[in-house]
Amino acid sequence: MAAHPPFRERPRARPGSLDRPVNGRMYRGTWLLVGIPLLAAAFTVGRPQPLARPTASPEFDFAAAAQLAQQFADSYPKRAPGSPPAKEAAAWVAEQLTQYGFGRDVSVDRFHAKIPGRGRIELENVLAVRPGASNQVIAVVAHRDNSGTGPGANDNASGTAALLELARAAAPGQPAPKHTLLFLSTDGGVFGGLGAQHFAEHSPYRGRIAAVVNLDSIAGSGPARLIFNGDRPRAASAVLLRTANERITEHSGPEPSRPSTLDQLLDLAFPFSFYEQAPFVDKGITALTLTSAGDRPPSTLGDTPDRLNRGRLRQIGQSAQELLGSLDDAVELAEGTSTYVYLGSRVVRGPAIVFILCAALLPCFAVIVDLFARLRRRHIRLAPALRSYRTRLAFWLFAMLLFELFAAVGIWQTGAARPLVPESSPGTQWPAVGLVLFALVLAIAWFGTRDRLMPRRPLQEGEALAGQVGALLALAVVSLLLVAMNPYSVLLVLPSLHAWIWLPQLRPRPRAVQATVLALGFAGPLLLVGSFAARLDLGLDAPWYLAQLAAVGYVRFPSLLVLGAWLAVAAQLTTLVAGRYAPYPTAAERPRLGPGRRVLSRIVAARRRQEQIRAVG
Numbered sequence: 001m002a003a004h005p006p007f008r009e010r011p012r013a014r015p016g017s018l019d020r021p022v023n024g025r026m027y028r029g030t031w032l033l034v035g036i037p038l039l040a041a042a043f044t045v046g047r048p049q050p051l052a053r054p055t056a057s058p059e060f061d062f063a064a065a066a067q068l069a070q071q072f073a074d075s076y077p078k079r080a081p082g083s084p085p086a087k088e089a090a091a092w093v094a095e096q097l098t099q100y101g102f103g104r105d106v107s108v109d110r111f112h113a114k115i116p117g118r119g120r121i122e123l124e125n126v127l128a129v130r131p132g133a134s135n136q137v138i139a140v141v142a143h144r145d146n147s148g149t150g151p152g153a154n155d156n157a158s159g160t161a162a163l164l165e166l167a168r169a170a171a172p173g174q175p176a177p178k179h180t181l182l183f184l185s186t187d188g189g190v191f192g193g194l195g196a197q198h199f200a201e202h203s204p205y206r207g208r209i210a211a212v213v214n215l216d217s218i219a220g221s222g223p224a225r226l227i228f229n230g231d232r233p234r235a236a237s238a239v240l241l242r243t244a245n246e247r248i249t250e251h252s253g254p255e256p257s258r259p260s261t262l263d264q265l266l267d268l269a270f271p272f273s274f275y276e277q278a279p280f281v282d283k284g285i286t287a288l289t290l291t292s293a294g295d296r297p298p299s300t301l302g303d304t305p306d307r308l309n310r311g312r313l314r315q316i317g318q319s320a321q322e323l324l325g326s327l328d329d330a331v332e333l334a335e336g337t338s339t340y341v342y343l344g345s346r347v348v349r350g351p352a353i354v355f356i357l358c359a360a361l362l363p364c365f366a367v368i369v370d371l372f373a374r375l376r377r378r379h380i381r382l383a384p385a386l387r388s389y390r391t392r393l394a395f396w397l398f399a400m401l402l403f404e405l406f407a408a409v410g411i412w413q414t415g416a417a418r419p420l421v422p423e424s425s426p427g428t429q430w431p432a433v434g435l436v437l438f439a440l441v442l443a444i445a446w447f448g449t450r451d452r453l454m455p456r457r458p459l460q461e462g463e464a465l466a467g468q469v470g471a472l473l474a475l476a477v478v479s480l481l482l483v484a485m486n487p488y489s490v491l492l493v494l495p496s497l498h499a500w501i502w503l504p505q506l507r508p509r510p511r512a513v514q515a516t517v518l519a520l521g522f523a524g525p526l527l528l529v530g531s532f533a534a535r536l537d538l539g540l541d542a543p544w545y546l547a548q549l550a551a552v553g554y555v556r557f558p559s560l561l562v563l564g565a566w567l568a569v570a571a572q573l574t575t576l577v578a579g580r581y582a583p584y585p586t587a588a589e590r591p592r593l594g595p596g597r598r599v600l601s602r603i604v605a606a607r608r609r610q611e612q613i614r615a616v617g
Contacts, residue, residue, distance in 0.1 A: 013508065016374070018465055022505040023370050030363040037359045041352035047345055048238040050246040051333060054325025058169040060162075062314035068096075068161035069219065069313070070305040072144075073153035080148030081113075081188045082121030089144055090124040093185045096164050100171040102128040109203070113194045116415035116426045116552055123187035125195045129205075130170050132177040137208045138327050139182040140166055140320070141196060141276055141287075142215040143189020147423050150300030153308055155293070158219035160185060162317045166324060177328050179210065189216070189276055190297065192418025192554075196276035200283045210331045211240055212280045212287035213320060219313035220292035224248045224256040227289040229267040230281025233339055233488050237286040238347045240334040243326050244288055245344075248319040255344070259295065264341045266531050268353070268488035272549075274419055274536075281337050290316050290323075296536045299423060354487045361479055361490065364497040368476050371469045371504065380462035384583030385470030388453060391584065392571045393474075395449045396564035399442055403560070406438060407551040417553035420545065422538060427545040453575075455582040467581050468504045471572040475500065478565050485558065492524035493566065499523075500573055514577045521570070 013019035076089040090108065097106045109125040126144075142159035146152030167183040182205060186195025196214075200206055226244055228236040235241075248256045259267065267273070274297055280287035291297075292312050327334060339350025375382055406412050411434040413426035420427035475497060482489045499520040506514045533542035549555045575581040 018378075018462060019508050020505055021371055021374055021465060022367055022502060024505075026370055027363045027367050027501075030366045033362055034356070034359045037352065037355035041348060041356060044349040044352040046238070046340075046347050046349060048242045048347060050242040051239065051326040051330050053247075053250075054322055054329055056175075057322045057325040058174075060169075060314065060318040060321040061165055062310060062317050064168075065158075065161040065165040065317055066219075066308060066310050066313055068164055069153060069157040069308060072160055073151040073157040073305045077151040078148045079145045079152065080118075081115065081123050081145050081191065081194070082118070083148065086145055086187065087124065090126050090185070090187065093126045093144060093160065093164070097126070097128040097167055097183065100128075100164075100168045101173055102130070102167070102171060105129045105131075105172075109199070111198050111202070113188060113198070114415040115188070115191050115194070116413040116420060116548070117424075117429075118415075123194060123198075125187055125199055126185040127199075128167055128183045130167075130172065130177060130181040130183075132180045132328075134179045135208055136210045136331065137180045137182050137205050138177075138324065138331055139184055139205075139209055139212045140215065140324065141184045141186060141212055143186045143193070143195060143276060145187050145189055145191075146300045147190050147421050149423055150303050151305065152300040152303050153305040154220045154303050155217040155297050155300055156189065156215075157305075158217060158308060158313055159215035162215050162218055162313070162320060165317065166321060169321065170324075179328050179331055180208070181324075181328070182209075186276060190421050192274075192416065192420065193276040193279050194416060194418060197279035197416075197418065200279045200285065206283065206285075209280070209285050210335050211237075211327050212277060212285060213244075213323060213327075214276045214287060214289040215316070215320060216275055216289050216291045217293040217297050218290060218316040218320075219308040219310070220298060221307075221309050221312070222257075222292045222294065223254070224252060224312070224316050224319070225291050225293065226256050226258050227273060227275045227277060227291060227295070228281075228287075228342070229259075229264070229273050229278065230271060230287075230337070231273070231278045232271050232282050233268040233350075233486055234271075234281050234284070234337040235339060235342075236277065236281060236288040237334045237336055238338060238340055238342070240286050240288060240327075241342060242345070243334065244290065244319070244323050247323045247326065248290075248316070250322075251319050252315045258342060261341055261343065263295075263531065263535060265353075265488070265491055266528065268339065268341075268350075269486070269491045270489065270528055272419060284337055286335060286337050290320055292316065294535070294537075296422065301423075350488075357487060357490045357494070358483060360494055361483075361497065364479075364501050365476055367501045368469070368472045371465075371501075372473065375462070375466060375469055378462060380466050382466050382470055384463070384586075385466040386473075387584030388467065388582070389470050389474050389568060389572050391449055391452050392568040393565060395445060396567045396571070397561060398445055400557075400560040400564045402438065402441060402445075403547070403550065404557065406434060411437070412548065412551040415552050419554065420548060420552065422536070422541075422545070426551075427548045428538065428541040430541075430544050452584060453582060455580060456585065457582075459581070459583075463583050464507060464576060464581065465504055467572060467576050467583060471569045471576075472501060474565065475569045478562060478569065481562050481565075485562070492528060495523035496521040496566070496569075500569075503573060503577070511577065511579070518573060518577050521573075
């Protein structure tokens with residue numbers, strides 16, 4: 001048989017043939033439709049106006065706040081929720097508020113929560129209320145607990161001290177505020193904002209809260225920073241954000257830092273935050289965090305009082321004081337949450353972003369439908385390819401169900417459906433025995449599944465293309481499911497769609513080229529994992545941290561099912577690129593016995609041979 005000529009010497013395939021089935025002209029032409037939402041987005045860019053500076057605002061006593069932070073960190077260096085020192089710290093905060101004159105308006109709210117790796121424990125929120133002319137509530141929040149691994153002077157004795165200083169300036173005996181002010185010292189803040197979540201869900205004040213200002217790690221060496229995303233694709237009111245930006249700029253010169261545009265898009269695609277504004281935003285309450293840390297609060301190791309940055313404490317403390325005054329004057333203008341990407345003085349509205357993301361699906365959908373039509377015109381059967389995908393889908397859905405089962409029986413650590421503290425938590429401690437057992441069960445399941453997916457004959461004309469089209473149709477369905485669940489999460493599958501639709505066109509190309517395009521399709525999920533690794537400083541622990549978020553229920557089970565469907569698509573296309581794909585076999589092509597029965601039959605046959613040998617001997 002004559003050898004195939006080198007690739008570059010082969011004649012160019014005719015458009016529309018099995019070697020060039022992708023209609024590139026249709027793909028490029030459909031991109032013109034994306035220009036419509038881009039143009040619409042340009043007209044939706046808004047410039048929210050900040051609230052005016054308060055007419056009168058007391059000076060923030062940063063020296064007193066620094067002294068309180070040092071006293072608190074020295075007296076209660078280990079404030080892990082549920083521990084005796086944590087209860088003493090709560091009593092100390094309540095005593096300080098009482099001394100300021102709040103008296104009967106100071107209360108302690110006790111509740112229970114299960115923390116992964118620590119069990120079910122009792123936590124305490126301490127709150128003080130200063131009634132105002134309006135019953136609408138403006139809340140100032142700061143958690144006082146830490147993980148117990150260090151003094152936590154910055155995280156969050158600094159925020160606790162600032163909260164107490166703001167409360168002293170608004171205590172009875174001072175001019176009455178226009179709105180009711182609530183000062184909330186939460187417990188369980190480092191363990192995913194447990195205290196803030198409990199308050200947002202169960203407090204009798206929750207229906208009256210107009211805005212929340214959270215103070216967390218405000219005396220670090222980093223610049224002032226605004227955190228404003230929530231547990232779902234929502235964010236604080238853009239007016240509140242602009243007001244906080246202005247108040248900080250007035251006291252520091254440079255604008256406070258914020259998540260980048262890409263990071264904000266990822267926060268919409270996969271909502272996540274360590275800070276306590278997130279549970280409030282999830283409930284539709286506008287809230288933001290003022291901090292000097294990054295997207296991850298600082299480690300408490302080495303977080304000693306002598307490292308407190310008094311200049312940053314003064315800057316953020318005074319900014320919070322004036323932000324509170326601005327809200328008290330006109331909080332009605334900053335109420336509610338919305339969806340947007342914040343670009344400094346301007347915002348791009350969420351509906352425009354959704355419009356662009358959905359429009360970016362259209363070129364891929366047009367090509368996939370055209371490929372399906374070509375198969376129909378050529379009478380190439382798609383059913384075996386879809387059955388092959390169905391088998392892979394069943395395996396990956398089994399993997400997701402097995403993962404949830406391991407969580408249910410306690411092999412994975414479980415607890416409240418909140419972000420996990422990175423230090424010394426199940427999120428960064430890989431359970432070696434559990435993972436080995438999980439892999440072993442999956443391997444056994446794959447041994448039974450692969451029997452219907454093994455190549456038994458050379459592929460006939462059009463079967464490889466059918467396998468690719470079947471996978472791409474499934475990928476289109478996955479995209480539509482994401483649009484229904486969270487349209488911003490389409491961002492994570494767009495690379496897959498726009499890269500993998502070209503795989504049918506590349507079948508005559510070298511396998512290395514196909515593998516490169518296949519790898520580009522993994523960019524979306526890898527971008528998410530890389531974001532957790534870099535932004536949250538999780539490094540190589542990022543994959544397991546994300547998995548543990550699913551174990552505790554922060555990542556919902558329907559999202560796992562969609563992930564399984566996407567992995568089945570990736571698996572089918574990978575086998576096609578590797579040359580190991582086979583369409584689902586017909587009844588005549590399948591072995592008479594299944595894999596389990598074949599193994600059993602071999603064991604029985606081996607025993608019979610041994611018995612015959614013994615009998616002859």
